[in-house]
Amino acid sequence: MKITLIYPGITDTGFDSLKGVEGSWINHGLAILSAALKADGNDVELLDLRGMKGWEDFRDTVIARDMDAVGITMMSVDFNIAVKAATIIKEVKSHVKIFVGGPHPSILPGVVEKESCFDCIVRGEGEVTFPRLIRDLADQGLEIPRIVQGEKLENLDESPWADRNLFSYMEAPAFPFFKPPFVTLIAGRGCQYNCNFCQPSERIIFGKKVRRRSVKSVIDELKFLEKQYSFNSWMIHDDCITEDRAWVEEFCAAYKSSGFTQPFFGHSRADIICKNPDMVEMLADAGMQMFIVGFESGSDRVLKYLRKGCTRAQNLEAARILKAYKIKIWANYMLGIPTETNDEIMETYSMLKQIAPYHCSPSYYAPHPGSDLFKLGEEQGFHLDKDPEELYSRSRFKPTIKGPDYRFVNKMFYKTIVLGTELIDPFGGAGEEIPIYRKMLLLLKGRIKRHAPFIYAASRALKQIKKK
Ligand code: B12
Numbered sequence: 001m002k003i004t005l006i007y008p009g010i011t012d013t014g015f016d017s018l019k020g021v022e023g024s025w026i027n028h029g030l031a032i033l034s035a036a037l038k039a040d041g042n043d044v045e046l047l048d049l050r051g052m053k054g055w056e057d058f059r060d061t062v063i064a065r066d067m068d069a070v071g072i073t074m075m076s077v078d079f080n081i082a083v084k085a086a087t088i089i090k091e092v093k094s095h096v097k098i099f100v101g102g103p104h105p106s107i108l109p110g111v112v113e114k115e116s117c118f119d120c121i122v123r124g125e126g127e128v129t130f131p132r133l134i135r136d137l138a139d140q141g142l143e144i145p146r147i148v149q150g151e152k153l154e155n156l157d158e159s160p161w162a163d164r165n166l167f168s169y170m171e172a173p174a175f176p177f178f179k180p181p182f183v184t185l186i187a188g189r190g191c192q193y194n195c196n197f198c199q200p201s202e203r204i205i206f207g208k209k210v211r212r213r214s215v216k217s218v219i220d221e222l223k224f225l226e227k228q229y230s231f232n233s234w235m236i237h238d239d240c241i242t243e244d245r246a247w248v249e250e251f252c253a254a255y256k257s258s259g260f261t262q263p264f265f266g267h268s269r270a271d272i273i274c275k276n277p278d279m280v281e282m283l284a285d286a287g288m289q290m291f292i293v294g295f296e297s298g299s300d301r302v303l304k305y306l307r308k309g310c311t312r313a314q315n316l317e318a319a320r321i322l323k324a325y326k327i328k329i330w331a332n333y334m335l336g337i338p339t340e341t342n343d344e345i346m347e348t349y350s351m352l353k354q355i356a357p358y359h360c361s362p363s364y365y366a367p368h369p370g371s372d373l374f375k376l377g378e379e380q381g382f383h384l385d386k387d388p389e390e391l392y393s394r395s396r397f398k399p400t401i402k403g404p405d406y407r408f409v410n411k412m413f414y415k416t417i418v419l420g421t422e423l424i425d426p427f428g429g430a431g432e433e434i435p436i437y438r439k440m441l442l443l444l445k446g447r448i449k450r451h452a453p454f455i456y457a458a459s460r461a462l463k464q465i466k467k468k
């Protein structure tokens with residue numbers, strides 16, 4: 001069968017956005033599905049909306065391409081784009097069967113089901129079930145059910161490695177100190193923690209038990225990637241790579257003994273870092289050069305409200321430990337959290353000032369379907385009545401809930417972002433620290449909204465230079 005997989009992740013960036021840092025990263029879900037489908041004898045191609053010029057380009061490509069079935073992946077934020085893509089396909093090729101899967105269909109199948117453009121909604125994991133459904137369709141012409149629960153592999157080593165050939169471009173390193181070629185990799189599924197702005201969404205997608213590939217499988221894939229791409233740096237996408245200490249110990253030993261020296265980065269939590277400084281040292285010694293840490297807030301009340309399981313004191317101590325081992329800090333935090341006061345935002349500001357991260361990455365609080373805080377927002381009616389694109393994206397500088405003083409939130413968004421010792425433009429250069437002239441150029445190009453924090457930072461920097 002001829003299958004086209006679609007990556008619709010253009011909500012925040014628009015078409016023609018296959019550049020910058022995150023914009024160039026491959027989608028591992030689709031790449032794994034591609035490997036499984038190809039192993040079953042199918043022809044698989046990709047339509048990455050980030051690499052297209054617009055809907056006309058999309059329509060023309062669909063008309064020109066021979067396809068029997070389509071598989072679309074969908075986060076909640078992708079809903080509108082995915083529906084539009086599927087509707088166009090149905091308009092020009094009504095015989096093509098359209099399958100949709102990923103976080104949103106797994107969490108809210110009833111909402112997705114209402115869209116008649118989708119023939120089949122697959123909940124949960126797809127590498128076993130999608131090829132089976134395609135076989136049913138091809139060999140027996142069987143009627144496919146509207147909603148299917150995907151079969152989960154207990155042993156993730158049985159899942160195929162991501163088919164990176166699906167994507168015809170290289171991934172870009174996130175930061176200038178990571179040299180290209182750069183690759184991303186994912187070793188596990190799920191997270192054992194219980195933050196209320198996130199869980200239980202991942203448990204709905206991946207099940208209760210966290211599963212991680214064996215160290216051997218990850219090292220073997222890295223060896224393959226070294227041969228294939230001669231990568232010089234890499235990132236591990238796992239929600240929390242330090243969750244399983246025994247795994248980390250085994251991994252660090254294997255990484256070094258296999259002769260790898262390439263630096264890498266990934267996600268961790270403040271409480272784990274505080275409890276395991278020796279594990280941080282071990283990782284630093286193996287090549288870990290940066291941690292993305294979800295500090296979220298500097299207020300203990302807000303951290304408790306978020307069920308973060310970390311305190312302000314732990315956030316500060318974790319930063320101290322990371323700096324002691326020369327690990328750079330990418331600080332994730334949210335502003336405009338439900339119930340948060342302006343004074344509590346100031347606590348986040350003072351915490352970040354003390355941490356002085358390498359990179360500050362603020363998010364507007366955005367309610368994510370599948371999370372307990374989303375449920376609370378529905379129950380208490382504090383979500384603003386908005387389109388999924390705006391409500392579910394934390395990169396938009398737009399209000400999402402009732403309550404926060406958004407003028408103040410905006411101000412603090414800009415004021416905190418410049419506390420990072422370096423400014424990285426996630427939409428612009430390939431992970432470059434952007435010089436002032438370029439920020440000004442962006443302003444001239446009229447990309448004011450998206451780059452507002454960087455422009456603010458640039459003008460502040462200019463003022464400081466003038467003062468000197
Ligand atoms: C890496 C990542 C990113 C990368 C994505 C890079 C890329 N090009 O794909 C970046 C950093 C850019 C990113 C951005 C965002 N992300 Co993100 N991300 C992740 C993360 C950590 C890993 C994704 C992954 O590779 N998983 C492993 C693969 C194997 O799983 P999978 O993709 O779900 O695919 C499997 C199944 O779902 C299924 N499947 C998937 N698609 C399909 C399609 C078909 C047809 C079928 C049959 C099956 C199927 O089969 C796959 C194999 O089993 C997840 C959390 C997680 N652990 O999954 C969050 C996660 C997906 N992100 C999330 C969010 C909220 C976002 C943002 C909206 C945040 C924001 N800025 O506002 C943006 C949106 C970007 C966009 N679409 O415009 C949420 C989604 C929640 C939701 N309700 O949608 C998650 C679940 C994190 C969380 N717990 O909150 N993200």
Ligand code: SF4
Binds near residue numbers: 193239240269
């Ligand atoms: S926010 Fe991070 S640590 Fe918390 S449950 Fe979600 S993935 Fe796990």
